[in-house]
Amino acid sequence: MIKAILIFNNHGKPRLSKFYEHYSEDTEQQIIRETFHLVSKRDENVCNFLEGGMLIGGSDYKLIYRHYATLYFVFCVDSSESELGILDLIQVFVETLDKCFENVCELDLIFHVDKVHNILAEMVMGGMVLETNMNEIIMQVDAQNKMEKSEVSWTPPVPCMCMT
Amino acid sequence: MSPSIPLQEMIRAIRSARTQCEERGVIQRECAAIRAQFRQADNGARSHNLAKLLYVHMLGYPAHFGQMECVRMIASPRYSEKRVGYLGAMMLLDEKQDASLLITNSIKNDLSHSNQYVQSLALCTLACMGSAEMCRDLAPEIDRLLRASNSYIKKKAALCAVHIVRKVHELGELFAPAARSLLTEKNHGVLHGAVVLITELCERNPEALERFRKTVPDLVQIMKGLVISGYSPEHDVAGISDPFLQVRILRLLRILGRHSETASDAMNDLLAQVATNTDSTKTVGNAVLYETVLTVLDIKSESGLRVLAVNILGRFLLNNDRNIRYIAMMSLQKIVGTDHNAVQRHRGTIVDCLKDHDASVKRRALELSLALVSASNIRSMMKELLLFLSSCPPELRAQTASGIFNAAERYAPSQRWHIDTILHVLTTAGGDVRDETVPNLIQLITNTSELHCYTVHKLYRALLTDISQQPLVQVACWCIGEYGDLLLKGECQETEPAQVTEDDVLDSLETVLQSHMSAPATRGFALTATMKLSTRITDNVDRIRSIVSIYGSCIDVELQQRAVEYNALFKKYDHMRAAVLERMPVIEKNSLGQTNGESAVEAIKAVQPATVKQGEPPLPLQPANQVCDLLDLLGGSEEPLQPSSVQSGTASGLPINNSSTAGGDLLDLLGGFEPTPAAPAPAVTVYEKDGVNLTLLCEKHSDSGLTVTLTASNSNDSDISSFTLQAAVPKSVQLHMKAPSGDFLPARGAAKVTQMVVLNNPNKVNLKMRVRISYTSQGSACQDTVQIDSFPGL
Numbered sequence: 026m027i028k029a030i031l032i033f034n035n036h037g038k039p040r041l042s043k044f045y046e047h048y049s050e051d052t053e054q055q056i057i058r059e060t061f062h063l064v065s066k067r068d069e070n071v072c073n074f075l076e077g078g079m080l081i082g083g084s085d086y087k088l089i090y091r092h093y094a095t096l097y098f099v100f101c102v103d104s105s106e107s108e109l110g111i112l113d114l115i116q117v118f119v120e121t122l123d124k125c126f127e128n129v130c131e132l133d134l135i136f137h138v139d140k141v142h143n144i145l146a147e148m149v150m151g152g153m154v155l156e157t158n159m160n161e162i163i164m165q166v167d168a169q170n171k172m173e174k175s176e177v178s179w180t181p182p183v184p185c186m187c188m189t
Numbered sequence: 190m191s192p193s194i195p196l197q198e199m200i201r202a203i204r205s206a207r208t209q210c211e212e213r214g215v216i217q218r219e220c221a222a223i224r225a226q227f228r229q230a231d232n233g234a235r236s237h238n239l240a241k242l243l244y245v246h247m248l249g250y251p252a253h254f255g256q257m258e259c260v261r262m263i264a265s266p267r268y269s270e271k272r273v274g275y276l277g278a279m280m281l282l283d284e285k286q287d288a289s290l291l292i293t294n295s296i297k298n299d300l301s302h303s304n305q306y307v308q309s310l311a312l313c314t315l316a317c318m319g320s321a322e323m324c325r326d327l328a329p330e331i332d333r334l335l336r337a338s339n340s341y342i343k344k345k346a347a348l349c350a351v352h353i354v355r356k357v358h359e360l361g362e363l364f365a366p367a368a369r370s371l372l373t374e375k376n377h378g379v380l381h382g383a384v385v386l387i388t389e390l391c392e393r394n395p396e397a398l399e400r401f402r403k404t405v406p407d408l409v410q411i412m413k414g415l416v417i418s419g420y421s422p423e424h425d426v427a428g429i430s431d432p433f434l435q436v437r438i439l440r441l442l443r444i445l446g447r448h449s450e451t452a453s454d455a456m457n458d459l460l461a462q463v464a465t466n467t468d469s470t471k472t473v474g475n476a477v478l479y480e481t482v483l484t485v486l487d488i489k490s491e492s493g494l495r496v497l498a499v500n501i502l503g504r505f506l507l508n509n510d511r512n513i514r515y516i517a518m519m520s521l522q523k524i525v526g527t528d529h530n531a532v533q534r535h536r537g538t539i540v541d542c543l544k545d546h547d548a549s550v551k552r553r554a555l556e557l558s559l560a561l562v563s564a565s566n567i568r569s570m571m572k573e574l575l576l577f578l579s580s581c582p583p584e585l586r587a588q589t590a591s592g593i594f595n596a597a598e599r600y601a602p603s604q605r606w607h608i609d610t611i612l613h614v615l616t617t618a619g620g621d622v623r624d625e626t627v628p629n630l631i632q633l634i635t636n637t638s639e640l641h642c643y644t645v646h647k648l649y650r651a652l653l654t655d656i657s658q659q660p661l662v663q664v665a666c667w668c669i670g671e672y673g674d675l676l677l678k679g680e681c682q683e684t685e686p687a688q689v690t691e692d693d694v695l696d697s698l699e700t701v702l703q704s705h706m707s708a709p710a711t712r713g714f715a716l717t718a719t720m721k722l723s724t725r726i727t728d729n730v731d732r733i734r735s736i737v738s739i740y741g742s743c744i745d746v747e748l749q750q751r752a753v754e755y756n757a758l759f760k761k762y763d764h765m766r767a768a769v770l771e772r773m774p775v776i777e778k779n780s781l782g783q784t785n786g787e788s789a790v791e792a793i794k795a796v797q798p799a800t801v802k803q804g805e806p807p808l809p810l811q812p813a814n815q816v817c818d819l820l821d822l823l824g825g826s827e828e829p830l831q832p833s834s835v836q837s838g839t840a841s842g843l844p845i846n847n848s849s850t851a852g853g854d855l856l857d858l859l860g861g862f863e864p865t866p867a868a869p870a871p872a873v874t875v876y877e878k879d880g881v882n883l884t885l886l887c888e889k890h891s892d893s894g895l896t897v898t899l900t901a902s903n904s905n906d907s908d909i910s911s912f913t914l915q916a917a918v919p920k921s922v923q924l925h926m927k928a929p930s931g932d933f934l935p936a937r938g939a940a941k942v943t944q945m946v947v948l949n950n951p952n953k954v955n956l957k958m959r960v961r962i963s964y965t966s967q968g969s970a971c972q973d974t975v976q977i978d979s980f981p982g983l
Contacts, residue, residue: 042247045317047283054249071547072511107436108516109476113426114433135204136197138247139240142276150345151316151352153385156378157433158424165341169306173269 026152027111028086028101029056030145032134035095037061040134041141045152064090064097074108091115095131106154114157118148121159125166143169195237196244203248216250227258235262236273243277256281256288263295268307271299275310284320293323300330308334309345316349324353328360335367340376347371347382351389361390365397372407377424377431380411384437391444402445405452409459412438416463432473439463439480446488453489460485464497472512475505479516486524499524499531506538511547518542518553525560536561540570543577548585555585559592567600571610579617586621590614594626604637608644612661616651619658627660631667632776642681645672649687652697657706663714666701669694670718671772674725691726695719699736709745716740716748720755724770734759872900876962876975880905881934883914883962887980893953897946897980903934905966910934912964914944919957923949934964956980 032041039057048056063075075088089111090099098115102108119129121144126133134141147162148155156162199219206212223238239258246252255277262274282289292314299311312334315327331353334346347368354361364386371383391398415430415438424431442460446452463481468474478501485498505517518539525532539561542554555577562570571593578589593614601607611630615622634644648665656662669676673694679686701707701715716737723733737759740752758766876883886898903909912932918924929944950956958980963972 039247039249043280047285047318050246050249050251057249068546070511072515072549074512074515074549076549076552107440107476107480108519109472109479109512110433110436112512113473113476117426136200138244139196139273139276143272146276146313150313150348153316153348153351154433155344155348155382157381157426157431158377161378169272172304172306173272176268 026103026105027149027154028103028152029099030149031057031060031097031099031101032141033057033061033097033099034131035065035097037065040096040131041138041145043142043145043149045149060088060099060101061097063088064092064099073112089115091119093119096134110154114148114154117157117159118145121148121162124159124163140170195234196240199241200244216245216248220245220250220252224254227254235265236270239273239277243273243280246280252281256286260288260291260295263292263299268304271307271310275314278314279317283318289318289320290322293326296323297327297330300327300334305339305342308338308342312342312345312349316345316352319349319352319356321356324356324360328353328357328363332363332367335364335371340374340379343371343374344376344378344382347379347386351382351386354386354389354393358393361394361397365390365400369401369404372404372411377434381434381437384408384434384441388437388441388444391441398445402449402452405442405445405455408438408442408445409455412442412459412463416459416466426473428468428471429473429477432477435463435477436480439477439484443484443487446484448489450489456484456488457491457494460490461494461497464494464501469504475513475516479505479520483520483523486520486528495528495531499528503535506535511545511550514542515547515550515553518550518557522553522557522560525557529561529563532557533561533563536566536570540573543573548582551581552585555581555589555592559596562596562600564600564602567596567602568606571596575610575613575617578614583621586618587623590618590622594622594629604633605640605643608633608637608640609647612647612651615658615661615664616655619661622660627663630660630664634664634668635671635773635776638775641668641672642675643684644668645676646681646684646687649676649689649694649697652701656701656704659708659711662701662707662711666698666711666714666718669698670714670721673718673722677726691722691729692732694722694726695729695732695736698722702736702740709747712745712748713751716751716755720751720758721770723759724767873981875977876960876973878973879966879971881909881962881964883960883975885977885980893951894947894949895980897948897958898943899946899960900941900943901934901962902938902941903936904938906936907967908934908936909964909966911970912942912962915961915963916946917959917961918948919954921950921952921954922956923951925949 026045028044028046030041030043030045031039033039037058042053042057044053044056067075069092073090075090076086085103086101087103087108088099088101089108090097091112092098098119100111100115102111122129122134122141125140125144126137144162144166147165148157156165199215202215202219203212206215219241223242226234226238235258239255239262242252242255242258246255259274259277259281262270263278265271265274278289278292282292296311296315299307302308302311312331315323315331319327331346331349334342335350338346350364350368354364368383368386368390371379371386374380374383387401387404391401412435415435418430424434426432429435442456446456460481463477464485467477467481469478482498482501485494490498502517502520505513506521508514508517521532521535521539536558539554539557542550543558545551545554558570558574562574574589574593574596578586578593581589593610597607597610601610608630611626611633615626615630634641637644645668648661648668651661652665652669675681676687676689676694677691679688698715698719702712702719707715719733719736723730726733737752737755740748741756743749743752758769762769872884872886874882875885880903882902882904884900886900887895889895899914901912901914910933912929912934914929916924916926925947927945927947929942931940931942934940934942946958948956948958958977959974960977961972961974963970965971
């Protein structure tokens with residue numbers, strides 16, 4: 026099971042944080058900070074698997090991460106997930122983002138964080154991998170966006186608000 | 190306008206803030222505005238506000254006031270608002286919040302919505318944060334969706350079902366039939382979800398596992414389709430057809446085939462095919478291969494297949510990519526228990542990985558190396574491990590040290606090597622060892638009397654170089670105190686003797702006493718050692734007297750107490766000083782703290798060689814194989830009682846004999862390991878039959894421990910021989926029987942037999958003891974049992 030998905034930049038600023046188990050807000054921030062601390066210390070050509078974060082849960086959990094330009098994509102998983110599989114999943118996720126945003130960069134993630142959440146929701150649900158076929162994911166996301174846009178163009182008449 | 194633009198303006202404003210304080214200001218203003226807008230009845234910008242709030246939440250600012258707004262948004266008929274509302278619910282709500290119950294109804298309605306995207310939102314939220322009650326309420330809905338909907342919804346419903354099963358285990362039964370039927374679907378997403386669901390059901394419930402074994406042929410069929418089929422562009426990842434699904438199916442096959450011959454047979458061909466045909470140049474290929482290897486090694490596969498699997502792992506281990514090496518070591522770790530020899534072949538590569546720069550690889554290599562240590566390679570492996578210890582990252586030190594100790598204990602080729610290894614570890618990583626290392630090492634040293642000279646020389650030299658590593662200093666002080674005379678004698682076979690004078694020794698101990706680096710416990714060791722030396726040296730007793738009296742006014746209460754009592758030993762009890770401070774006897778390995786009969790029985794075998802080495806006559810051993818018979822007698826009792834076993838007392842010079850002469854508390858200071866009996870309480874007769882009389886005396890000596898003395902006498906006209914007692918107590922109580930004083934009861938009460946039993950009752954359960962008496966009288970063997978429910982003096 027995937028415990029958390031975090032995206033943060035080289036300075037530790039969170040760009041996306043999705044937790045599949047409940048933690049308090051303080052704990053969530055602490056986890057982000059601790060993960061950044063662990064991941065930023067790593068060399069460029071070491072392996073992509075990290076163990077030993079204390080907060081997010083002890084000996085069963087590992088961090089699987091990939092570093093793309095200015096962003097770290099970190100998946101915190103337990104032993105029921107295949108490590109190499111998750112590594113590929115990160116690759117698929119980034120390629121999907123690339124297709125949806127057209128040459129995605131960090132700014133896209135910053136200003137369209139809700140869109141990124143929607144894409145992620147098509148891939149991972151409840152901590153489990155849902156869909157890994159990039160085209161299928163994009164198709165669904167496009168359909169939902171179209172639905173939203175069509176709704177917005179038809180807005181019900183808003184009753185005028187009187188100030189009391 | 191689309192909902193994101195106001196969000197983007199806010200994000201721009203936050204990013205343009207140049208200091209943390211400015212950013213906080215911007216966010217606080219925005220939050221205030223958002224709160225005000227939430228309070229208003231309705232406006233078109235609700236979704237924007239919630240989106241802004243979620244962004245702020247991600248940055249770490251409090252956002253709980255948005256929870257009710259999420260609930261309202263979810264209930265809205267508009268898709269855009271629902272979307273943001275559900276996202277907010279996933280981020281802000283959890284089962285502990287009351288607001289989460291309010292959305293149950295909305296989710297229920299949305300699950301039957303006509304629009305599949307609304308259904309999917311509801312499913313997603315339920316899978317993320319559904320509480321047990323919500324899951325119970327909505328499970329039938331999910332089951333319906335699993336059977337009759339389009340593939341998009343089916344795959345989501347499958348994963349939602351997994352979440353439900355995790356929360357409420359009993360509902361697994363509900364989903365089993367639907368899961369079975371999903372395996373016939375063509376859509377890979379649905380198949381994937383179905384496999385995950387079946388995996389979850391099998392892991393939770395062994396009966397489900399039995400039922401799903403029948404699906405092995407279907408799974409094999411699906412896998413074959415994936416592996417053999419030609420290029421299918423929609424599922425292709427780097428040349429392999431849907432590797433994610435392949436990995437999942439392999440994992441399920443592993444679980445299904447684990448203890449079943451038939452299932453394993455059905456998979457053999459397939460696994461061989463996957464193992465040979467998968468392309469291993471890309472990561473995806475390696476992922477599938479890795480999963481195949483794990484499956485082959487876990488099920489009852491044929492030996493040819495196993496060899497193939499281990500070879501694949503060997504290839505992984507030599508791969509340049511560190512990820513692959515890491516993975517290989519993880520899987521070798523899993524099989525090192527079962528296929529030990531196969532893994533031993535790769536020992537060289539694994540030991541090389543200890544020197545890798547990557548901390549994760551090092552960690553894996555360490556665990557694997559510790560598992561590979563065996564009697565034949567102990568010397569070379571230990572060299573490597575000690576080298577690793579001196580350069581390893583700090584977070585791995587404690588694990589390495591304890592691993593080295595365990596390995597040394599199990600496979601030490603000689604005592605001297607063992608002691609050397611422990612000393613080496615203490616000098617390199619003294620701060621990271623566990624607390625019980627010090628007593629264990631002391632026990633080891635006392636047990637090897639021929640090496641006392643060597644040990645004390647080595648430790649003295651170590652003490653001279655460095656007094657910062659506390660465990661080392663403690664052991665060194667203890668040794669110098671015990672064996673200082675050997676050090677001063679100046680001759681030693683094993684190592685170069687040091688020309689040490691009494692002043693030098695006392696100097697070094699005093700340095701430890703006065704150093705600010707010494708912990709209070711270490712100081713205690715040093716003071717006691719100084720005191721012990723007063724009987725071992727001849728010239729500087731006055732110096733010792735003065736040191737001891739100085740510490741009589743030390744601020745540390747523990748040291749002060751020791752010093753005052755030692756002073757008393759000098760003044761009032763000088764005649765006893767030699768007896769009290771004489772050399773410690775061999776410490777029994779199974780002193781207080783050992784629990785049940787099994788470990789005590791092993792300890793007998795371990796202690797036996799030690800007694801033989803000492804050259805002392807072993808005391809008569811009570812057979813421990815009657816333990817099981819006692820259990821038959823105890824068949825009727827409600828509480829399972831624990832069998833006891835009798836141990837051999839080893840050295841006859843137990844401190845317990847000294848205790849009656851010197852004060853009991855002095856021995857506690859000197860680390861006495863045996864409890865001392867205090868003033869006797871009145872004895873109670875517990876058994877009287879056929880002329881055999883058994884009385885019980887018990888004294889408490891600590892909060893949970895007490896000593897019971899059983900005294901037997903014989904009032905018959907004929908003698909009784911082979912008199913033995915065995916005892917059993919409730920499970921949580923620890924029992925330790927001492928050697929009886931004898932086994933012959935002469936007639937007419939001419940002499941008695943006593944046996945002491947030490948009990949430790951940490952959980953303070955109701956103390957009961959059943960005692961079995963067996964003896965031979967007039968040529969016939971007799972046996973009886975008595976149950977003792979009350980202990981006077983408790």
